Amino acid sequence: MTTPATDSTLSALLPDLDEVPESLVDDAVLESFLAWARDRGLSLYPAQEEASVALASGDNVILATPTGSGKSLVATAAHFIALAHGQRTFYTAPIKALVSEKFFSLCEIFGPAHVGMMTGDATVNGNAPVICATAEVVANIALRDGAAADIDQVVMDEFHYYSEPDRGWAWQVPLLSLPRAQFLLMSATLGDTAWLEEDLTRRTGRATTPVTGTVRPVPLDFDFVYSPVHETLQELVDAGKAPVYIVHFSQRDAVERAQALTSMTFVDKERKAEIASAIGNFRFTSAFGKTLSGLLRKGIGIHHAGMLPKYRRLVEKLAQQGLLSVISGTDTLGVGINVPIRTVLMTGLAKYDGIKHRILKSREFHQIAGRAGRAGYDTEGTVVVEAPEHEIENYRLRERAGSDPKKLKKLRKKSAPEGRATWTKSTFDRLTTAEPEELVSQFQMSHSMLINVVARDEWTYTALKGLLRDNHDTRTKQNRDILTTIDLYRGLLRTEIVEEFEADTPSGKDARLTRELQRDFALNQPLSPFALAAFDLLDPESDTYTLDVISTVEAILDNPNQVLTAQQRERRGQEIAALKAEGVDYTERMAIVEDITWPKPLEEELEQAYDIFCESNPWAAEFDLAPKSVVRDMIEKAMTFSDLVATYSLARSEGVVLRYLTDAWRTLSHTVPPEHRSDELEDIIVWLGELIRQVDSSLVDEWSAMADPDKPVTEEQVAEHAFGVDDPTKLSSNPRALRRMVKNYFFRHVELFAFEKEKELAAMDDYLADPPDWPGAMDAYFDEYADIGVDAGARSPDMVIITEEPQQWRVRQILDDPDGDHGWAFEGVVDLDGSDEAGEVRLSELRVVQG
Incomplete structure (x- = not known):
């Protein structure tokens, strides 16, 4: 059992039970929690109080109350009760964003010294008495330690994930393997749980109390409409039913919808000023950030998983302050993300689930719809569902025809699109009244x-x-x-x-x-042992050795599908253009490019090594080796984060890009042993870490992974990262990383110059008051030489000279001409203050010199 915390903040929060008779301990703990809630102006609903009483009595609780009925407060009660008894309590959720959100929330309540986080790829304060974790983390602890696990209580949020085919095992295993633990299972959409109540009681020896209040604190009004989204939205705003969350089932649709709304007026001058004040000095550093900044100032937010975490959190912060009238987002709203809204406007009732296009399940519909209505603000929540586009058009045709039988008979109605699921008013009526589907076991052994x-x-x-x-x-x-x-x-x-x-x-x-398990076995890059074995197969004398180490690491990382698809599209486009120039006909061109995929360095060598590795490590066959080149591509082409996003048109997927780069940086840092680390690789690791920090310093996995995983975070870190502050360390304070960035920046110019990409060069330097005349310089150079080297020799240390001065760095990047004259160069001055402000390299001057 964990020793009760003695920190003054926590001691003031929890009751002193030393003088309390044993028979009254449960009552004393409960009364202390209720007093804490009253001090914060919180009045418990009957269901919340019933669940809290049961938890204080030591019961398991299945909390199946509607969305918006305050399940988070019951979870807080559970943690409070466990801490009062000196126990260790785990909060689990299906997605890292929700785990992170809960981590910050509980740090505020119980103090950072007593709250930790485990997401499988990062650990913060891992020995804390309160741990926020993904469900898979708790499941693996339960598998490894069984009844001996140091877990006294488990709070499982979004428990309906028990029925998810790929992940449901992680919600079931703790129930099977932790007989000492007290469980709080929470979801608005569980269906009949009588069998689960009986099962939990049998396994834990505790009574199990179901709390299933069906009355929402804020009732919902449902409506099915035949008007286009922009008209529906205007009616809702005019009727005072903002803020409105518009639900889409793809990130592209969510962004395009938000941009289409800019012609509408949602906020007045006073509200615009409030929004600007709340945004403050927040840095919108990326291409998408500039788009988002403009939308937010019009009272329009965007929310989806592909955004940078700092942008998503800023939208949530502004929404929580009631400053946004409209948020255009995806159905991730249904997974407990804290975006308080009055109205949910669903653009449809069908989605593509990765396999097929289908109608929403009852559980999915109610998870999304249930987010409408803000407790304490609204007397009613509104859920509006759009009819399909073809039905809206048909409705308009019928309206114009009126009651004239002849006109009605002549109507040429639109048909539903082929191959896509469609819905009707009957579908809507069924979903609004349907009970959630029964939970289905997804247990499987691996x-x-x-x-x-x-x-x-x-x-x-x-x-x-x-x-x-x-x-x-x-x-x-x-x-x-x-x-x-x-x-x-x-x-x-x-x-x-x-x-x-x-x-x-x-x-x-x-x-x-026969061998010791790594700390995060089956969680943090399970194929790391393969990578360690594969490093020994690489040639340290090769010019590409460092890049080959990186490619080996990239092959064990999850695929960032948006990036890979964009790379494939880029390569196919280049090949099509070349084939077209050669006169190859269309059909043959298309057949040729069909086999072109994204770049996969060392694919054949790694696949052969992987097959051999699996013979002696059969568990590895459960995971997929995935050769790819994202970090390597950035290095070879000297790209910054902005360059990568712009090159492959990834503005809508910046969060995916950053998450991948973070995984790559962490794995390079933690997996590559000293004997395989060259000075160049060390520079790359430092550069990549600084690049991530400059792009988004709020990414909790990034900053926490740099510290001792068993060490608590500080109050300052919580304040910095919990509330969307974006103030990373100055770039110039990390000269090793800046040096690498400067080299990349100048070599990027060499690459673009070599391929005569005038527009891209102009875009890189558009902030300069006096940029070089790139077309003129290219003409002059290529009159003298046939090409420019861009290989390993061209990027060698001898080709770039950096003179570091206190306020500026002077740089000379020599061009590798085919004759070896080395008379041409790019010369520039790095503006350190400007680079700190931008989070990327900025120059005060740049020129092309000859001789």
Whole structure:
């Protein structure tokens, strides 16, 4: 059991139970929580109080109340009660953004010293008594430690994810493997939970209390309309039903909708001034940031997972302050993100789920619709659903025809688009009244799960039997899983990852791992062991050795699909243009480019090594090797973050790009051993870390991963990152990273000059008062030489000279002409103050020199 915290802030918050009779302890703890709530002006709803009383009594609680009924406050009560008893409590959620949001919220309540976070790829204050974590983290702890896990309470938010095919196992495993823990399971859409109540009580020995109030504190009004979105929105705003969240099922649609609304007026001069004041000195550093800045100042927000975290958090902050009239976003609204709104306007009732285009499930519909109505502000929430576009057009045709039978008969109605699911008023009526689908077990056994179980101290057979024969599946499914597990186990024995030994067990044998598990096994880049093995196959004498190390690391990272698709599109476009210039006909061109994909350095070599690795490490086959070149592409083409986004038109996916670069930086930092680190690689790691920090200093995984994972964050860090402040360390304070950025910046000019890309060069230097005459310089150079080197020799240290002075750096980038004369160069002066302000290299002057 964790020792109760003694910090003065927490001591003032929690009750002193030393003098309280044991029979009154539960009441004293509950009364202390209620007093804390009253001090903050919070009055508990009956369902909240019922759940809190049950938690204080030691019961499990299944909280299935409607969205907007204050489940977060019940979660806080659970943590409060656990801390009062000196216990360790975990909050789990399905997405990292929600985990991060809860981390900051609980830091405010309990103090940063007592709150930690684990997301699988970053840990903050990992020994804290309150931990915010993704569900997979808790599931893997439960698999590895079983009943001995240092977890006394688990609060599982968005518990309907139990039914998700790919991830549902992570919501079930803690229920199966943590018999000492008290559970609080929360969701507005659980369906019938009688079986779950009985199961929880049997496993934990605790009573399980269902709290299922069906009355929303803020009732909802539903409407189905046949008017276009902009007309519907105007009516809602005019009727005083803003703020409105417009739900789309793709990020592209959400952004395009927001931009289409700029002709409408949503805020007056006073509100514009309030918005400008709230934004303050926030840095809109990227291409999309400039778009977002303009929209926000018109009272229009955008919210989707592809945005930079700092932008998404700023939108949430402005929404929480009531400054935005409209937010155009995606259906991620349904996953508990804190965007308080009055009206949900759904652009449809069908979505593409990655496999097919289908009608929303009842659970999905109610998760989204339930976000309407702000407790304490609204007496009613509004949910409006748009009819399909073809139905809106048909409705307008019928209106124009009136009641004239002849006109009605002649109507040429629009048909629904082929191959896409469509909906009607009947679909809407059904969804508004339908109960959520029943929870469905998604338990499955994998190599990584099996390895975690074998790592336990208890007898392996008993541990496996408990998981496989006492889970929530049918007997038939359990039998199949048992056979699968036997095959997996035999494979681990054959490859000597697991060994059997004599033991005092009914069979006379037990099993153990032959090697120690890494701290975050099966969470943080599970193929890291493969990368370590593959590094030994690379040639340290090769000119591309450092880039090959990077490519090996990139091959074990998750694919940033938007980036790869854009790279593929770019390569195909270039090839099509070349083939067209050669006179190849259209059909043949299309057939040729069909095989072109994104760049995959070392693909053949890595795939061969991976096949061999899987023979002795069968668990690795559960994961996909994915060769790609994003960081390598940036290095080879000397691109900044802005260059990468602009080159591949990724403004709508900046968050995806940054998340990938962060994963790459972290994995390079933590995975590549000293013997494979060149000075160049060390420079690249420093550069990449600084690039990430300058793009978005609010990315909690980025700043936390640089520190001791067991060390608490400070009050200052919480204040900086929780409220959207964007004030990274000055770029000039990291001269090693800046030096690399300066080299990249000048070599980027060399690359563009070599390929005669005048427009791109002009765009890079558009901030200069006196930019070079690039067309004239190109004409002069190419009159003298046929080409310019852009290979490893051209980017060698001898080709760039940096003279560092206190307020400015002078740079001479020599061009690698084919004759080796080296008379041409780019000379410039780095403006350190301007670079600090921009977060990227900025020059005060730049010129092309000859001789």
